[in-house]
Amino acid sequence: MDRTLLKQRLAERLEVVEQRIQSACRRAGRVREEVQLVAVTKSVSVDIAAMLLNLGITDLAENRPQEFWRRAAILPKANWHFIGHLQRNKVERTLPLVCLLHSVDSLRLLDSLEAEAKKRQCPVEVLLEANASREAAKHGFAPEEILDLHRQVGHLQHVRVQGLMTMAAYSENPEESRGTFAAVRNLRDQVKQHFPPPHDLRHLSMGMSNDFEVAIEEGATLLRLGTVLFEGLEE
Ligand SMILES: *Cc1c(COP(=O)(O)O)cnc(C)c1O
Numbered sequence: 001m002d003r004t005l006l007k008q009r010l011a012e013r014l015e016v017v018e019q020r021i022q023s024a025c026r027r028a029g030r031v032r033e034e035v036q037l038v039a040v041t042k043s044v045s046v047d048i049a050a051m052l053l054n055l056g057i058t059d060l061a062e063n064r065p066q067e068f069w070r071r072a073a074i075l076p077k078a079n080w081h082f083i084g085h086l087q088r089n090k091v092e093r094t095l096p097l098v099c100l101l102h103s104v105d106s107l108r109l110l111d112s113l114e115a116e117a118k119k120r121q122c123p124v125e126v127l128l129e130a131n132a133s134r135e136a137a138k139h140g141f142a143p144e145e146i147l148d149l150h151r152q153v154g155h156l157q158h159v160r161v162q163g164l165m166t167m168a169a170y171s172e173n174p175e176e177s178r179g180t181f182a183a184v185r186n187l188r189d190q191v192k193q194h195f196p197p198p199h200d201l202r203h204l205s206m207g208m209s210n211d212f213e214v215a216i217e218e219g220a221t222l223l224r225l226g227t228v229l230f231e232g233l234e235e
Contacts (some may be wrong), residue, residue, distance in 0.1 A: 163203030
């Protein structure tokens with residue numbers, strides 16, 4: 001497809017999503033500035049990721065380390081979020097490129113991040129992934145583990161926990177995600193006081209293409225959107 005036309009169609013998609021975000025904020029009595037769109041570019045070309053930056057989208061995300069490293073190097077101006085499972089042997093290459101790591105799913109990973117961030121003398125901002133829907137195939141801490149985690153993170157000085165991330169079980173009906181999102185928000189409210197500065201559990205990364213409006217109503221501050229922005233665009 002012609003690049004000009006592609007960019008125009010992308011701009012239209014962004015506008016539709018923007019309107020939906022604004023409506024959900026209004027319904028929830030929230031201000032638009034509380035909610036950040038993070039475009040998940042894993043299903044599209046680097047070319048489209050670059051177009052997003054031109055269209056004013058500042059925050060991009062990938063879920064596979066190799067592709068994350070490659071794209072973050074090509075488009076260093078974006079705020080890059082990593083949203084997939086990160087093995088500890090990939091921490092060293094990932095840290096210099098990441099703005100926010102959404103998917104911390106083990107104490108061992110927290111320890112590796114602390115060691116690497118200390119070595120680099122540079123703090124790293126992370127979210128703890130909550131497996132609130134308790135699906136065996138999903139990564140993340142069980143809710144009760146998160147309730148207990150503050151007892152085991154007193155030594156963290158370079159890792160700054162900024163909130164929780166979750167994925168609801170996939171369903172056609174977004175209302176099915178509401179319980180999971182509300183539970184994760186409650187979990188955050190419960191543990192927030194146990195994470196003194198430099199931690200600050202201000203973020204809730206929840207809501208994908210199928211359920212982001214419900215996520216906004218339940219307090220999401222970061223929306224991770226792919227399909228709703230890109231489906232069918234490059235055909
Ligand atoms: C792919 C992905 C998304 C985006 O999902 P869509 O349904 O395409 O919006 C969000 N979060 C994670 C962790 C992902 O892997």
